Amino acid sequence: MLPYLCVEVLQEIGGQLPNSDQMNLRSVCKELNLAIDPLFYTFFLLRGDRIRGENGLHILGRLATGQIGWSHHCKTLRIMPGCRAQKGEDLTPKWYPSNTELPNLLVTAIASMQNIQTVIWNVQAKDPDWVREAICDSLNTLPHLSSLQVETEGGVRLQMTPLPRLKQLKIDSSDWRTVPMEEICQVVGRGHHLASLHLTGYHDWSNVWTMLRATTLRSSANARIYLKDLGTTTVTADLLAYLSSYSGVERLSLERSHGNRTKNDALANTFFDDVLKQHAKSLVELSCPACHEGRWSFRMDVADAILQLRKLEKLHMSVNGADVVDVEPGMNSVTLLLNTAALLPALRILTISSHSVYTSAGIKTAIEDFTSHLESTAIVCTGQDYYALAPAISDEGGISTILAYRKLDPESPAVRALRIKP
Incomplete structure (x- = not known):
């Protein structure tokens, strides 16, 4: 019956299968092969240690001449050196060419x-x-390249070199x-279509934020860069100045x-008093946990901003131990955060983190007593545990009108759905 189903249905079925099963399905008949090919060839892994031998050169050659499915259907390319040593080689990443044709062949194959x-x-x-030169040369030839992760x-x-078509x-x-x-x-500044930028690592990215802030002053609207999705692991005054220069961020990490x-x-x-309100009408996701206790954690005077x-x-926010452990129930930061979350009409998941095991135990107690x-x-979510509001059990064993948090099975459909990133 499968060959008689429409292509859309066959691809929906094939999309649920692992790569090995897709390969088997392709060999059944011509109709299935045509339907599954775009799924089977959608991802290509380019490893340096695999292309140096004759088989690797053969694959690159077929790619370069469009004789293999990846040339027509590949949408995601992952490039990595690889570190599998061949006989007599050291276990180190190697891209060294087997012959002088490899650099040009690599560019042509990717292109x-x-x-x-x-x-x-x-x-x-x-x-x-x-x-690096070959890969960068080939990136400029990809007309639909919209997302680059380095x-x-x-x-x-x-x-x-700048890639003006990039969106992420x-x-x-x-x-x-x-x-x-x-x-x-240079790449960011020329990315006039850039909507998502994530810079992670132990670096001061202030030069990037300063440059982005300068784009908001450009006379041409087409040259301005207003990020809708921004993430970084280093917060600086220049970052906050850029965020203050416009409105419309949807995801902020x-x-x-x-x-x-x-x-x-x-x-x-500065962030909670001045910056956050700039994006209050647009924010869909906010993650700002602190790496140590301080004013980045949730407290009463940021509740209004949230x-x-x-x-x-x-x-996703963290709480300070001093605001959780041995604190009056009405002043407990976790209780205040849960009450605040209940007033947010669109909220689907609240993640609460801490800086010590002692505080984590206090978070769990506060949630279960809420x-x-x-x-x-x-x-x-508290890391490993998930909770949802449900009617509490009364002292007589019946269902109460009061709501309390109940622990969820980590394998329940509701929890598993949260683990899948959009």
Whole structure:
């Protein structure tokens, strides 16, 4: 019966199958092969240690001439050095060419995949210069490339040129060494269609935020860059100045606040008092847990700012131990946060984190002791545990009109759905 189903139904079925089953399904008949090919070839992994041999060169050659499915259907390309040693080789990332044709062949092979939308590129300091040059040259030839994720290791230069069609850019630097800040500024500054930018790593990204703020002053509306999705692991005054220069952010992730405690507290005051209200009408997701106790954590005097976020669906904040443990129930930060969350009409998930095991135990106790007459569909997450409001059990064993949080099965459909990122 399968060959007689329409292509859309066959692809819906095929999309639920692992890659190995898709490969088997393709071999059944011509009709199934045509339907499943766009799914089977949608992702291509380019590993440096796999293309150096004759088989790797053969695959690149077929890609370059459009003789393989990835040339026509690939939408996501992941590039990584790989570290599987061949016989007699050291176990280190290697991209060294087997012959002088490999650099040009690599450019042509990547450029042949004209339907690529997303590139995930792992760059390491041990990569030869010709590899970075070849990859950057090929990125400029992809007409539908809208999302680029670069993972850097070792403080390398990317040799990237501006990609004006980009809508999403993520730079993840996993060490303390320098990043090519000038290159990143050029790519971001020329990204007139850029809507999502995530900069993670232990770096001061102030140059990027200063440059972005300058774009908001440009006379041409087409040249201004107003990010709707912004994430970083380092909060600076320049970042807050950029966020204050416009409105419309929908997703904001400030996962850490490194540096001096006094300085970070001052930044937190500016954020909650002045910056957050700029985006109150648009924010759908807000994540701003602190890396240590301080004013980035939830407290009574930021509740009003949070209550202005009427479209908010996801909220992640931390609490200070001194505001949770051995505190009057009515003044407990967790209780205050739960009461605040109940007044947010769109909230789907509230994540509460802390900075110690002692405080985590206090959070759990406060959630389990919480009662309310206000209904809320939001699920509360504390890391490993999930809770949802439900009618409490009365002293007589019946159902009470008072609501209390009940622990959810981590494998329940409601919890599993929350784990799937959109």
